[in-house]
Amino acid sequence: MKPIDLFVIEYRLHGKPKSFIIRTKLMNNTEAWQWASCDAGLVPIPKPGRPPLKRFSKPMAERFGVTDVRWRESSALTWDEEHSNDREHSGL
Template identity: 45%
Template sequence: MAQDNHYRIDYLLQGLYRTFYIRAETMSHAEAWYWATVDAGLGQIPKYRNDKSPKLSKPQAESLGLTSVEWSLA
C-alpha cells in the first residue's frame, strides 16, 4: 500500500479565500484544480471508482469564479 501525503489547497472563489486539506498519494496542478472545483461545489466526485465523471477544465472553472489555485505539502 502506498503512503498517502497530506496536501493543503488554497483558492479564490468569487474573490473569497478558501482553503482545505486533502490526503492523496500524489498531487499535481491539474489534480489541485479538480479538488478545488469539488470543494467549491462546482465539480463532481464519481460514485464508484470506475465511473467516469466529467472534470471541469481550468478555463471552465475560472468562468464560474474559481481562481488562484495553489497547493503545497501540509
C-alpha cells in the same frame, strides 16, 4: 517512513479565499484545480478509487469563479516528548 500524502489547497471562489486539506497519492496543478472545483461545489466528489465523472480544467473553473489555485504539501507533525511534558506542566 511512509511519505505524507496530505496536501493543502488554497483558492478563491468569487474573490473569497477558501482552503482545505486533502489526502491523495497524486497532486499536481491539474489535480489541484479539479479538487478546488469539487470543494467549490462545481463537480461531484468522485468515489474512492474511481476517476472523476467530469474533469474541470483551469479555464472552465475560472468561468465559474474559481481562481488563484495553489497547493502545497502539508507540514509533517513531529511530536516532541520534551515539549509535550512542558505543556502538561504549564496548564495548557
